[in-house]
Amino acid sequence: MQLFLFLLTVCLLVVISPTYASEGNWSSDFPEAGSLIEGHSREAAMVVCSGVLLSCDLVLTAAHCLKYRDAPGNRFWFYLQHAGMLEVNNDEVELFCDSQTCQDLQGFVYDLGILRLESYAWESSITEPSESSVVVSSAAADFVGFGIKPPSLGNYNLKRRTPVRLSECDASFGHYNSLCSDLSDDLPTPCRKDSGGPLYTLSDEGAHSLLGIASKTGIGCRFGQAIYNDMTNPRIQSWIAERIGKSKKRCRASTMKPMEITSEPNGWLNETSYFQELEIEVDHGIDELLVTMNHEPGESTSEMYNDFDMELIGPSSSDGKTAKLASNCDNTWKLLSICRVPSPAPGTWKARVIRKHGEGHFQLVATGITK
Numbered sequence: 001m002q003l004f005l006f007l008l009t010v011c012l013l014v015v016i017s018p019t020y021a022s023e024g025n026w027s028s029d030f031p032e033a034g035s036l037i038e039g040h041s042r043e044a045a046m047v048v049c050s051g052v053l054l055s056c057d058l059v060l061t062a063a064h065c066l067k068y069r070d071a072p073g074n075r076f077w078f079y080l081q082h083a084g085m086l087e088v089n090n091d092e093v094e095l096f097c098d099s100q101t102c103q104d105l106q107g108f109v110y111d112l113g114i115l116r117l118e119s120y121a122w123e124s125s126i127t128e129p130s131e132s133s134v135v136v137s138s139a140a141a142d143f144v145g146f147g148i149k150p151p152s153l154g155n156y157n158l159k160r161r162t163p164v165r166l167s168e169c170d171a172s173f174g175h176y177n178s179l180c181s182d183l184s185d186d187l188p189t190p191c192r193k194d195s196g197g198p199l200y201t202l203s204d205e206g207a208h209s210l211l212g213i214a215s216k217t218g219i220g221c222r223f224g225q226a227i228y229n230d231m232t233n234p235r236i237q238s239w240i241a242e243r244i245g246k247s248k249k250r251c252r253a254s255t256m257k258p259m260e261i262t263s264e265p266n267g268w269l270n271e272t273s274y275f276q277e278l279e280i281e282v283d284h285g286i287d288e289l290l291v292t293m294n295h296e297p298g299e300s301t302s303e304m305y306n307d308f309d310m311e312l313i314g315p316s317s318s319d320g321k322t323a324k325l326a327s328n329c330d331n332t333w334k335l336l337s338i339c340r341v342p343s344p345a346p347g348t349w350k351a352r353v354i355r356k357h358g359e360g361h362f363q364l365v366a367t368g369i370t371k
Helices: 234-253
Strands: 033-039 046-055 058-059 073-079 084-096 111-115 140-145 158-165 178-183 198-202 206-218 223-230 257-269 273-281 288-295 307-313 336-342 348-357 362-371
Touching: 033 058, 046 073, 046 234, 058 234, 073 111, 084 234, 084 336, 111 234, 111 362, 140 206, 178 206, 198 223, 223 234, 257 348, 273 288, 273 362, 288 307, 288 348, 307 336, 348 362
Parallel strands: none
Antiparallel strands: 033 046, 033 073, 046 058, 058 111, 073 084, 084 111, 140 158, 140 198, 178 223, 198 206, 206 223, 257 362, 273 348, 288 336, 288 362, 307 348
């Protein structure tokens, strides 16, 4: 039996060279960054945008990502690698815009929306920049999203972090209340499905400071400018602070505390490597073991989508036997698998990702949750 043991050393916000053709910037960093999923059913639901967890039940994204929210039968979910799939309350969606801007949700003046989740995640540690913050041209920041990684149109649904160099906004596009970054072959991020993703810096204390939310991605995701909603705008900050204040009162009921155990941000499956395993060391005191796996779709035609499943194998018993726990894994989501084990036995668990069809990358994150 082929055994593949992954070991991850995570270092937040390491400065990496701008050689983005490599795949090394796929990451499980920034736990609050997730993907917005839309569809009529879990079997058909697909990534449409990215987003960021503001509070235990609030998600911030781009307003244009929500244009079909009133379509009959349409539903939204928010996927977090450290929390799984969280359903959105479609009746609790708010857009930050005046009546004129709302007529065109593709407008650049304000392109923000807040979603309320049906259940609680954890209390976010993201901070906002102060109203006196000045974001200057050529300033360095980072961006996280689940969108397409040029040039392949199949490389999305994978979480990636990449450095961004801010630039002066091109006045000819009328990007008011916005931040901008130039795009090129060396700096192709963000791209389609990255809208709503966070632009941020890391404070000396290790907190993520939210600078912007992606709105537009230039020409072909590689030329022109990427546009971000400016989170240093006092009007935006006031609007968000009011909603976070109400959410914090609700968050008192949430006791979820996730802690990443291990992860594989850049796994690969094909015809010759049809499964891979990740060992998970579970300690005493964990109330729930959560393992999430998201993978790229592969070819753009629906009949050619990759099909990967996941299963968990428990620690060996006293007689040396192991027990498969497939019943604890949900493989019905398209491009996603989620395994949950309440009160997991301490020891070495194994998460096995199995190729059923296609080839491509996957990401797997094992999280220990205390409540």
